[in-house]
Amino acid sequence: MNCIDAFDRAVRCYPETDAVRTDDGRRYTYAELDDRTDRLANALESLASGERIATLAHNGPEAIETMIASHKRGVGNVQLPFMSSPAGLAGMLEPIDASVLVFDDANAEKALDVFDRSDLSMAVSIDGAETNREAVYAYDELLDDAPAGRPESHANEHGILFTSGTTSASKAVPFDQDQLWYGGTQVIMEMNIDHGDVALLTTPWYHMVTTAAWILPHLQAGATIVIQESFDPPETLRLLDEHDATGLLAVPTQLHALVDETKRGDYELDALSYIRTGGSVVTERLSELVNEHLCDGLYNTYGLTEGGPNLTFADPETQREKPGTIGKESFMWELRVVDSAAHAGSFDPTAEVDAGETGEVIGRSPGMCEGYLGRPDATRNLLVDGWLRTGDVARVDEDGHLYIVDRVDNMIISGGENVYPQEVEEVLATHDAVTEVAVIGLDDEVWGERIAAVVRTNEADLCEADLETFCTDHDELADFKRPREYTIVEKSLPRTDTGKIRREAVHTEFF
Structure with missing residues (x-):
């Protein structure tokens, strides 16, 4: 097939x-x-x-x-x-x-x-x-x-x-049709899609997510x-309403925009029963807002282009119980979380981490790619002993659920300690005045790298001292992970169209 x-x-x-x-x-x-x-x-x-x-x-x-x-x-x-x-x-x-x-x-x-x-x-x-x-x-x-x-x-x-x-x-x-058939079949199983569904x-x-997890x-x-040429929150909600759409694929930044728009307009979304998301962190607050304003069928997923079918999914009940989790391995995958390594030569696919620890997500599936076109060196680093290296770091909880921490190559080494930007971003994002945040490492003669944060806010009186106090007092942020420099802005931060922060662009634009 x-x-x-x-x-x-x-x-x-x-x-x-x-x-x-x-x-x-x-x-x-x-x-x-x-x-x-x-x-x-x-x-x-x-x-x-x-x-x-x-x-x-x-x-x-x-x-x-x-x-x-x-x-x-x-x-x-x-x-x-x-x-x-x-x-x-x-x-x-x-x-x-x-x-x-x-x-x-x-x-x-x-x-x-x-x-x-x-x-x-x-x-x-x-x-x-x-x-x-x-x-x-x-x-x-x-x-x-x-x-x-x-x-x-x-x-x-x-x-x-x-x-x-x-x-x-x-x-x-490159992918063949057999590989992406696995992706389509897997998504049907995850969300119980049938011929009566109408998906925006x-x-x-x-x-890849739109192709293998939505269209196919x-x-x-x-x-x-139902095809919308490009995302526009009022038009998206109008189309969901007009067509009695049952399903929506949207990244977290889009979900925030849709939630905000529902507060301004009158939209009937009674038919909407499942929303598929991913690409960046789904916070507990976002999950609550989606359940309140859009629908209570929020699926958080995790994948990458090289993977074809997404690697994990968290169904709505799991998402409500464990906000932010990407769930466990999906139907076509075997996953491991192993000790991170910078290069394929030092990578050990058997070195699995224990519950509560972090490591790189690796997996194997009949739907995953066989490498990059014209990039043999990159392919050798991607595929090791039959396992696909994702380059993503995840934490494993006591029940085996995964939480993406960051990219392996985003890691900041400050004073000899490893810091993943996403950990710091998740803490700052809980500040009431913060609407967006990006954390990067800046060269520093003393620390090697110092941690810097760009914070977007809609409140004119937010200052660096407020953020410094917030991070210092926060019980989930170790002192060595605390930003030493803040830039406060009002405009949106640079992101890809799947909602991921473009860290190089952040560095160029703000530092």
Whole structure:
């Protein structure tokens, strides 16, 4: 069984059910989506038989269609992150060997810049922009002219996704359809998704979590996906209300924004029964706010691009009992928490830590990747003795539940003591006047690194002395972990579109 087998089953079982709906009113049933993606697959074959395509687009039915059409061709779709720069995107494409770039109007200028910088030979414009240029074709015209019926499959690729690049340059991670079928199946099991569900898609489609934990499982189950082009809290809540949506995927920063918006507007969210989140810490306060204002079905999950299927999940009951936990290993995974090591040569996958201790999360699953494309050294550090190194540090409680502490490479060494920024951030985030916080290490002649915090607040009278007193008096923060320097700001801190703090950007912007 693989992704296209699962889609074919949904088409057979639910041909007249809406597969996708859009925020501009379009609807395609499973039968219609099947026909459109057959035609798109044939059109792409006519342009570049057996060769990969790349897609640079905001959320839309065409992004999902390029994914399914690629499954039908068996040739991977390169899922480009539209927030990256043209130079960055061109660099991502270098090891990929893609021939065709599919782009939408919102990304037309960037797409043509990438086209000129790369070895791409053709482009397809979703909205018809720039089709007066040589080798740029109109998406709808290609579909209209393409024959019906499925082309012969070349292989079993799903496509290529990219790491978030929060601690290093983005890396290309290939997956086949069998690997991501495990991801879809696992999510269906975690949240009991079925063909009656209506799920809102608002996070960028190209991320692994959106692909493997949202789009693919709902298509596999025969459910309906409502597509929002980009996140906007009032519009997100309106779409949830209008479509009686049962499910939502949102990172914690989005959940905070949605909770705030519910206090300003009148939204009926009675149908909403499950919210999937992850990417950054889910605090006890956020969990309470979501239960009060959105729904009581909050699932906290943990994963990474290289993992394919998410590694852990905490169901709503567990999340209420143990706020912030990422739960235990999910259905397709075997996990361990082991002593951290900077390099593969010193890494021991058998050195498991005891309850109450911290270590690096490692795992193995039939759905995980087999390495990075064109990066053999990085692959050797990622995969050791069959185990996937996540680079994430977690604490294990007495019941075996995991709590992410931080990234291994975010660790600050101050006065010879190891400090993980996220531990300090979690304490500062409980201050009533703090809305966002990022902690980093600054070079220091005496301490090696000194701990510094950038704090966002909406209260003009918050000062460094207040924060210093708060941290000094807090019984969960050892003195050596206390920040020695504070910067107080009113603007939002730099984050990735999955809600993770961009620490290098914080350092550059504020220090």
